[in-house]
Amino acid sequence: HLLRQPPRSPPLFPGALPLIGHAHHLFGDSKNLWLVLQKVQMNSVSQGGICRVLLGPHTVYVLTDPEDSLTVANSCFDKPYIYDFSKDYLKNGLITAKTSMWKVHRKVLNPAFNQQVLNTYVDDMNVQAQHLTSQLALEAGKGPFIARKYLVDFALSTVARTSMGLDPQDKTWISAGYNEKLEDLLGSYTERLRKVWLHPSFLFDWSSIKLKQDQLTNKLKDIAIQIINKRKSELEAKKNTMYDDSSDKFKSILDQLVLMPEKQGDFTPNVIREHLDSLSAAAYETTSLSTTAVLLILGSNQEVQDRVYNELKEVFEHDNFDVTKQDLPKLVYLEAVIRETMRLYPTTPIVARKVDKDVRLKNFTLRAGSTCALGLYGLLHHPVWGPDVEQFRPERWLETANSMKHSSCNNAYFGIGKRNCIGKVYTMMVMKTALAHILRRYRVTSDIKNVVWEYEIVLKPVQGHHISLTLRS
Numbered sequence: 001h002l003l004r005q006p007p008r009s010p011p012l013f014p015g016a017l018p019l020i021g022h023a024h025h026l027f028g029d030s031k032n033l034w035l036v037l038q039k040v041q042m043n044s045v046s047q048g049g050i051c052r053v054l055l056g057p058h059t060v061y062v063l064t065d066p067e068d069s070l071t072v073a074n075s076c077f078d079k080p081y082i083y084d085f086s087k088d089y090l091k092n093g094l095i096t097a098k099t100s101m102w103k104v105h106r107k108v109l110n111p112a113f114n115q116q117v118l119n120t121y122v123d124d125m126n127v128q129a130q131h132l133t134s135q136l137a138l139e140a141g142k143g144p145f146i147a148r149k150y151l152v153d154f155a156l157s158t159v160a161r162t163s164m165g166l167d168p169q170d171k172t173w174i175s176a177g178y179n180e181k182l183e184d185l186l187g188s189y190t191e192r193l194r195k196v197w198l199h200p201s202f203l204f205d206w207s208s209i210k211l212k213q214d215q216l217t218n219k220l221k222d223i224a225i226q227i228i229n230k231r232k233s234e235l236e237a238k239k240n241t242m243y244d245d246s247s248d249k250f251k252s253i254l255d256q257l258v259l260m261p262e263k264q265g266d267f268t269p270n271v272i273r274e275h276l277d278s279l280s281a282a283a284y285e286t287t288s289l290s291t292t293a294v295l296l297i298l299g300s301n302q303e304v305q306d307r308v309y310n311e312l313k314e315v316f317e318h319d320n321f322d323v324t325k326q327d328l329p330k331l332v333y334l335e336a337v338i339r340e341t342m343r344l345y346p347t348t349p350i351v352a353r354k355v356d357k358d359v360r361l362k363n364f365t366l367r368a369g370s371t372c373a374l375g376l377y378g379l380l381h382h383p384v385w386g387p388d389v390e391q392f393r394p395e396r397w398l399e400t401a402n403s404m405k406h407s408s409c410n411n412a413y414f415g416i417g418k419r420n421c422i423g424k425v426y427t428m429m430v431m432k433t434a435l436a437h438i439l440r441r442y443r444v445t446s447d448i449k450n451v452v453w454e455y456e457i458v459l460k461p462v463q464g465h466h467i468s469l470t471l472r473s
């Protein structure tokens with residue numbers, strides 16, 4: 001009977017040292033960090049979907065088995081201590097909230113992301129995408145350029161409009177340096193992640209990074225609170241009079257939260273700020289980087305780009321035609337390209353959960369008190385995708401026989417289980433709109449094989465000149 005008991009511990013990732021375990025693997029720059037994370041996840045895949053990493057005395061399980069990953073994702077909802085690095089800023093927003101708070105607020109926020117509400121955002125997405133394509137004209141025909149700043153600006157302006165209701169002409173937050181401050185703040189979280197000795201608060205609290213973080217956090221909070229208070233007073237003044245509450249009218253997430261009946265929760269300006277800032281933090285790097293990855297991949301696969309272009313020509317009669325909510329579902333090949341790009345280059349390649357109770361998996365039991373990393377990159381590169389798993393093949397998303405299309409892991413680039421990305425439909429709409437505008441106007445060239453990747457909480461190409469555009473006639 002004893003012989004049939006599953007072994008107690010999953011296999012250890014090679015290279016552990018006494019006392020520090022694998023912590024030394026995290027030293028080095030963010031390029032090295034990505035190589036390590038990729039290696040650990042592929043090691044987990046090759047060991048049957050699980051391996052164990054030691055960070056000092058702390059055990060981290062790295063899961064890449066589809067079934068086991070889903071079991072953990074749907075039984076442990078709390079995030080481990082690494083997420084607390086951003087807690088001063090994001091507080092009880094969805095990304096960092098404790099389970100009890102998260103369950104209530106996720107339920108309240110879900111309707112803000114339903115298809116009917118999102119459809120009212122399409123006009124604004126078009127306005128931002130038009131602005132983006134006209135800005136890109138500055139670079140067309142001039143050889144390789146850094147696309148990032150344009151795409152970040154696009155993603156942040158779009159999320160500022162849809163979440164805070166900020167008018168494209170409203171430059172309050174841009175002149176206050178919101179973008180730069182947010183980028184600096186998120187960058188400082190990665191710096192702490194790499195500097196393992198700064199993980200314990202009692203050491204971090206004395207560091208210069210902490211001082212910088214406090215200053216940035218306070219400034220960012222002030223900017224958001226000012227916007228929220230101003231809008232709250234405007235809405236209160238309009239109460240029972242002018243406000244058009246019909247469901248087909250644009251209503252920012254801020255408006256939806258301010259107008260929420262009190263019984264659904266006490267959405268004070270501070271609570272609203274935590275949610276809106278969490279949305280911006282979750283949205284802008286991920287969306288801009290995934291769009292960059294699609295441009296890199298299309299620029300390196302001209303035949304696929306031609307097929308996307310032909311689909312766009314079929315769906316849109318005129319070159320400058322804005323995208324409508326009816327057009328978006330017709331862009332099936334573009335969607336397959338986006339999904340396949342995110343599968344190969346998932347912007348959030350790893351997430352984690354606190355194991356707060358023993359969790360029984362197929363072959364092992366994870367012990368309470370440990371951390372479980374859900375290796376999204378490993379899941380998306382797992383042999384279950386078939387022998388062509390490493391190939392860029394958008395067609396796999398169009399084949400009815402594709403078993404992964406209906407698997408719980410097919411969207412793993414958006415996380416898995418109930419605490420997955422609340423913005424996944426929004427993201428597809430925003431990316432399709434931006435790409436439909438860009439690709440009708442420009443031909444993209446690139447060579448993704450030359451790109452080096454780095455991990456800074458998100459997976460990004462090392463800053464460089466990778467993308468060129470030429471105006472289509």
Ligand code: HEM
Pocket residue numbers: 094095096106159278279280282283284286287290346347348351352412413414415416419420421422423424426427
């Ligand atoms: C390409 C774009 C995006 C990718 C790849 C992405 C990926 C993810 C992933 C993997 C998670 C799970 C995180 C975890 O388990 O710790 C997540 C959560 C989340 N995402 Fe996204 N995301 C994207 C865009 C967006 C956008 C546009 C928004 C908002 C408008 C958004 C809002 C959120 C929020 C609030 C959460 C936390 C959800 C919760 O805990 O209930 N994301 N996202």
